[in-house]
Amino acid sequence: MSSQGVQGYNPRTGEAFGEPVPSTSDSQVDAVVSAAARAFPAWAAATDRAAVLTRLADALDAEAELLISTADTETALGVPRLTTELKRTTNQLRLFAEVITEGSYREATIDSPDPDIIPPRPDLRRILQPLGVVAVFSASNFPFAFSVAGGDTASALASGCPVVVKAHSAHPNTSRETARVVSSVLPEGVFGIVYGTQAGRTLVQHPQVKAVGFTGSTGGGRALFDLAQGRPEPIPFYGELGSVNPVVVLPSAAASRSAELATGFAQSLTMGVGQFCTNPGLLFAPESLVDELAKAVGGAGGGAMLTERMRDSYESGVDSLATHSAVRLVATGSGDGGGWSVAPRLHQVSIEDFAADVEKLTEECFGPSGIVVTYTDPAQLLEVLRELEGSLTATVHADPDEHELAGEVLNEIRRFAGRLVFNAWPTGVAVSWAMHHGGPWPATTAPLHTSVGATGIRRWLAPVTYQSWPDALLPPELQDANPLDIPRRHDGTLITP
Template sequence: MTVVQGYDPRTGEPFGEPIPATTDDRVDALARAAADAFPAWSALPAADRADVLERVADALDASAESLVAVADAETALGVPRLSTELKRTTNQLRLFGQVLREGGYVEAVLDSADPDTIPPRPVLRRMLRPLGTVAVFSASNFPFAFSVAGGDTASALAAGCPVIVKAHSAHPGTSRETARVVASVVPDGVFGIVYGTEAGVTLIKHPAVRAVGFTGSTGGGRALFDIAQGRPDPIPFYGELGSVNPAVVLPGAAAARPEEVATGFAGSLTLGVGQFCTNPGLLFAPESLVPALASAVDGTTGGAMLNERMSDSYRSGTAELVASGLAKQVAAGTAPEAGFTAAPKLFEVPLDVFADNLEKLTEEHFGPAGIVVTYTDPEDLPDVLRRLPGTLTGTVHASDDEHELAGAVASALGGVAGRLIFNGWPTGVAVAWGMHHGGPWPATTNPLHTSVGATSIRRWLAPVTYQSWPDALLPAELRTDNPLGIPRRVDGVLGVH
């Protein structure tokens, strides 16, 4: 029997009992149960679904101590970090409770009849409705916030979609215990979990699954995307994949606060042993800033990565970068010797060499490695920045008298990045109405949507228009008297009417 075994990254030793991989028959049973549960779950009033999400959040908070203990043993991310992440996770669930009660997420539109327009317009009422069962693939680097009860699950449940999670092999025990908590609150069939790579493939292919959410590697995401698109009935696949997150330090900022910029960069680069999707892997800066950057990175300490494969990939990838001769290593932090560890590294390459070898030098080395691209004239930056692959974030550091130049750089980054940061660092993604966590390929498979924040619910909904239906037969969101009191667009005017 195939099993999924957790490991302690600090020692490399197995942790916990192995979990049997989910069979095809079990995947089928879960998918059929979810399909059966969909009509009742999607028809449940939004305020009632909000109550369920808030009860899940409360139950997770009540189990925090035991969940964090298992997660720390399987991920080596540390109790403080994991405790904060679990609170972020429960806050996500509560945010979607607010989204459901506010009601604007359905994008309700009411058009009155107009027989005098060409062509004549009947009564039209439009809103977003849930798609059906959503398959969610857990992330390795966020065992709570982007995993079993994370943002994809929270937003899909909020939308009215049942969820089946594919647990990540890096933290199977954490996934199992989190799933137990969620399943103890939601109605039968609305939530399920599977284990093992083959079970994940089977899940995507199942005809009852109507959409997929994924957070992980570009290679793995692309393979699953192709499966979702290759079905007889292709389904949406929303993947958050690789990102190098370029940051630009303009000359004035480099001269005015070199130590501050260098320390901030090193902290962001090495946060979570470089295992955030938003760690800044590329830094464009004047050569004068390199000594401060190198000193800051030299003073950092790495640690255990999430699994042996990631550790090996990091080491081989950075070794290949050195062997290529394109970049020189200018700094290295330290790391423990035991376990699946990685030491921070910083490389330097001139802008012209970077531009001539852009495809090679923009490969993501998942972990605490960064490349500082040195430039002489900042006017040369926009043309190169426009050629970067799609990325989740773009950052600009500028002094007060560099705003015009900062605007030109931001304009270039805006074509490739989903979030633009000014005089800050990209690590840390707020769970909020205004957040966008996405970007062009390969940052995501669809740049129109975010995987974090209130509007992530939009991925699991599709529009339906009701033409000439009597008021009594319409969903409550579309009835003339607006019994739910939600924001709607009536004859082109947005308001609560």
């Protein structure tokens, strides 16, 4: 970060890109948040939020060429990947437009009065209502889908909450261009953006901010979580943090499709230079699979990481593993050597040595680095799985004759993972109604909730019950005529239009 502001860089060369984006002062943060707070009542009551989100998606698609070009220079993620990611982002906005229209996210619930039960029941009508201004912290590794107009922003806007984004220092120019498009579509004050580390701290502590969404490192997320909880009025902090995403390969699967599994693992491990939150950094497999895994990872290419700091952290992490007495380096892929480039690496450790140092060997090494933990006894594997901490995903590869054993593994991994994958790889998170992207600490700070998918909107809402109010004064979702034609639960029965 420059003394003049937040400087963008080209990771392929390490050279500065664009002029520094000025850091946002504390007084400027206050002005942006205050404007969002003033805009909150009208936005929460707006009946055209779905249409606005659709227009925003269209506007971002219309600016795709400039946005993708800027992001490619600033992140080195590549035009094909960024093209897909921007489309994912706009489709995500359209999904939340559908969520608004469908209406069940409000959880409208009506209990008719009944004076004859104990205690007597008055007319009760419950609904979820938006919290207020939401602070969203952009992610480094997804400059579109988890950043300025990404999932946290889309879901918060859909709920009726204004959003103030803290741009990530890895792509300030991309953030500024995206924010320009967002601001051109949304009503005044409903969206704002701030830049700089200090601005992020100030944002979390601002009394008019009512919730925070964060995607990033465990250390950074924990620091902001503590700020959010230490305020005079503590607020919800929804952080997606670190995850090693363990993968279990059972013996028959390893024997029958070793080359396929090794290739799939290497592709998943090195996708986006390993800079995915669902990167499979920990693989449990029989010894027989190691040679194929080493061949696949050794033949894989690396690339430039998003920032110099991330490159240095990656190299420090793999160097630390290389000096561990129980760990053996079994493969090193290729790297182009320019800018902030790194090479993929695969390490091996026995399950006995892994069990003796679980805490160290499950530290996330952000980038294309993996550890294969070799086992011979599935019973020992089950014991070690019980020691693992929370993770976004956990995966099992099994052949049909191993379904009983796969079920035993499932009983262990469903305790600590938010998404359970069978005979596939965890990288790639669908945006849908059934998706859950979360998990117990340290994967997230709130395992009940998801940062991807339709139910992500639930984070920005809180329940309120209306007791014995006249129909005309109720929100339309609770009025007798159900003018919005949404699903509602009436006297315990779910009624759909």
